Amino acid sequence: MTSTVSDDFSEAKALTAVPHRVLSDEVADRLREAIVTGRFKPGQHLREAEISAALQVSRSPVRDAFAQLGHEGLVAIRSHRGAIVVGLTAQDVEEVYTLRASLESLAVRLAIARATPEDLSRLRELANRMPEAAARLSPREYAELDVAFHDLVYQAARHDRLYACWTMLRSHIFRFLLTRNLVNPDFSEVGHREHGELVETMAAHDTERALEMIRAHLEGAYARLIKGYVEPLDHRGDTTPHSSGTDPTTDAPGGGD
Amino acid sequence: MTSTVSDDFSEAKALTAVPHRVLSDEVADRLREAIVTGRFKPGQHLREAEISAALQVSRSPVRDAFAQLGHEGLVAIRSHRGAIVVGLTAQDVEEVYTLRASLESLAVRLAIARATPEDLSRLRELANRMPEAAARLSPREYAELDVAFHDLVYQAARHDRLYACWTMLRSHIFRFLLTRNLVNPDFSEVGHREHGELVETMAAHDTERALEMIRAHLEGAYARLIKGYVEPLDHRGDTTPHSSGTDPTTDAPGGGD
DNA sequence: GGATGTCATATTGTCGACAATCCATCGGCC
DNA sequence: GGCCGATGGATTGTCGACAATATGACATCC
Numbered sequence: 001m002t003s004t005v006s007d008d009f010s011e012a013k014a015l016t017a018v019p020h021r022v023l024s025d026e027v028a029d030r031l032r033e034a035i036v037t038g039r040f041k042p043g044q045h046l047r048e049a050e051i052s053a054a055l056q057v058s059r060s061p062v063r064d065a066f067a068q069l070g071h072e073g074l075v076a077i078r079s080h081r082g083a084i085v086v087g088l089t090a091q092d093v094e095e096v097y098t099l100r101a102s103l104e105s106l107a108v109r110l111a112i113a114r115a116t117p118e119d120l121s122r123l124r125e126l127a128n129r130m131p132e133a134a135a136r137l138s139p140r141e142y143a144e145l146d147v148a149f150h151d152l153v154y155q156a157a158r159h160d161r162l163y164a165c166w167t168m169l170r171s172h173i174f175r176f177l178l179t180r181n182l183v184n185p186d187f188s189e190v191g192h193r194e195h196g197e198l199v200e201t202m203a204a205h206d207t208e209r210a211l212e213m214i215r216a217h218l219e220g221a222y223a224r225l226i227k228g229y230v231e232p233l234d235h236r237g238d239t240t241p242h243s244s245g246t247d248p249t250t251d252a253p254g255g256g257d
Numbered sequence: 258m259t260s261t262v263s264d265d266f267s268e269a270k271a272l273t274a275v276p277h278r279v280l281s282d283e284v285a286d287r288l289r290e291a292i293v294t295g296r297f298k299p300g301q302h303l304r305e306a307e308i309s310a311a312l313q314v315s316r317s318p319v320r321d322a323f324a325q326l327g328h329e330g331l332v333a334i335r336s337h338r339g340a341i342v343v344g345l346t347a348q349d350v351e352e353v354y355t356l357r358a359s360l361e362s363l364a365v366r367l368a369i370a371r372a373t374p375e376d377l378s379r380l381r382e383l384a385n386r387m388p389e390a391a392a393r394l395s396p397r398e399y400a401e402l403d404v405a406f407h408d409l410v411y412q413a414a415r416h417d418r419l420y421a422c423w424t425m426l427r428s429h430i431f432r433f434l435l436t437r438n439l440v441n442p443d444f445s446e447v448g449h450r451e452h453g454e455l456v457e458t459m460a461a462h463d464t465e466r467a468l469e470m471i472r473a474h475l476e477g478a479y480a481r482l483i484k485g486y487v488e489p490l491d492h493r494g495d496t497t498p499h500s501s502g503t504d505p506t507t508d509a510p511g512g513g514d
Numbered sequence: 515g516g517a518t519g520t521c522a523t524a525t526t527g528t529c530g531a532c533a534a535t536c537c538a539t540c541g542g543c544c
Numbered sequence: 545g546g547c548c549g550a551t552g553g554a555t556t557g558t559c560g561a562c563a564a565t566a567t568g569a570c571a572t573c574c
């Protein structure tokens with residue numbers, strides 16, 4: 001049954017499964033990197049043939065990669081019209097952060113109940129490495145540590161569907177952080193201090209306080225993000241076609257009913 | 258926002274975009290139908306060649322359909338090992354409902370602020386049609402109306418990413434409702450009454466009360482679901498590989514939240 | 515001059531074949 | 545007899561070619 005594996009490998013529990021990477025995953029990584037770093041600009045049309053020629057692979061993995069990115073919300077896929085890099089409008093930022101506030105509250109609540117000592121020590125380690133990254137003035141590393149910390153909180157919640165929702169937000173958060181840190185690299189902020197405090201509050205099983213902390217943390221991050229935020233690209237207002245029009249099936253994943 | 262388009266087509270706003278359906282959408286519909294109605298059992302391995310032969314299409318649209326269903330959480334896709342119909346374990350039900358409670362609270366809050374009169378009237382219509390379906394003793398129609406009502410609440414929230422999260426839950430909810438209604442068709446419940454009351458509370462902009470109502474509504478639905486719930490298939494519990502990793506000593510989520 | 519119908523082009527959707535990978539079975543070895 | 549490595553069959557991942565569709569330009573008509 002299910003317990004047969006865990007019985008025999010109880011001491012190997014710390015091991016994490018090696019991800020089976022296929023070509024489409026690799027392609028998705030390259031594309032994601034190009035989008036979050038801004039090499040692919042919002043509104044840009046990604047052509048399957050172009051990408052497949054540049055990466056020297058067939059169109060199939062490129063197509064699958066587009067589906068993954070569409071799923072993460074980095075590109076909008078419309079039937080017979082391909083993938084378009086989505087924008088960074090103020091509404092997008094607001095959507096991401098309002099949703100994130102809801103999701104991460106649940107994540108913190110669950111993580112307090114379910115996090116293992118290993119989870120907590122890894123969270124502490126990530127929180128401790130942020131000041132180093134700040135000292136090195138590395139916006140990239142700083143953003144990666146920030147996202148990795150929150151990712152671990154979601155993982156500690158042991159809730160696969162919640163984690164899947166977070167996956168749809170994570171790339172956006174990373175893009176926001178990277179964009180902001182590159183434009184205005186203010187590393188002297190309180191972000192990483194709040195991380196450390198949050199871990200200890202979670203470790204102390206103080207749910208009420210932890211929820212208030214994560215709420216304040218995200219609100220602060222949101223405020224820092226929109227402060228002095230200029231639309232990176234507003235000369236074409238149709239970059240977010242789903243904003244005004246009643247078009248609930250932008251990427252048409254559900255389709256149903 | 259982007260009101261440029263709506264200026265010229267103000268009278269055409271009532272029109273809804275025609276969905277561009279391709280083969281993979283059709284295939285996904287057939288497969289989804291087979292899964293939610295139980296014709297495809299949990300744990301069953303869906304082979305691309307088999308499906309493509311049965312539906313007389315190529316493997317490509319079947320493959321895309323698998324990706325869609327995997328995205329919705331109806332099947333688990335593992336690299337080089339194909340798609341497996343996911344289970345209906347008690348933990349799955351708990352995951353869906355804890356996440357749903359978070360998402361739908363946000364949806365109701367936003368919908369109160371953003372719902373148009375047309376949204377509200379459509380919600381009223383759906384709520385009113387549920388007693389008719391109950392009178393007809395149609396479990397299928399009853400479940401469809403239930404899901405359609407909540408779907409409209411999410412649409413009224415005007416939050417694309419929130420709606421995308423709901424998409425990952427919707428098929429599960431429908432499957433739960435259908436399974437339960439077919440096994441125990443208790444139509445004399447309070448579900449549809451609560452729908453009507455929720456609409457009016459939302460129309461009155463009473464956010465606090467509406468949030469409490471949706472919380473109670475979902476909690477009641479969850480309780481009705483797990484009451485007398487028998488695991489339809491628990492001889493292979495490895496359908497959720499992430500779950501059994503830790504001890505289930507503290508599987509109660511936030512306690513009495 | 516503006517709107518409408520037609521057509522060419524570019525791009526995506528679908529197909530069948532080949533290659534890579536996984537799983538089960540079998541055989542050899544200690 | 546049980547454990548380990550090799551082999552075969554089945555299944556998915558990738559590829560290149562063809563078909564279907566949306567888009568934009570052009571010509572035509574009012």
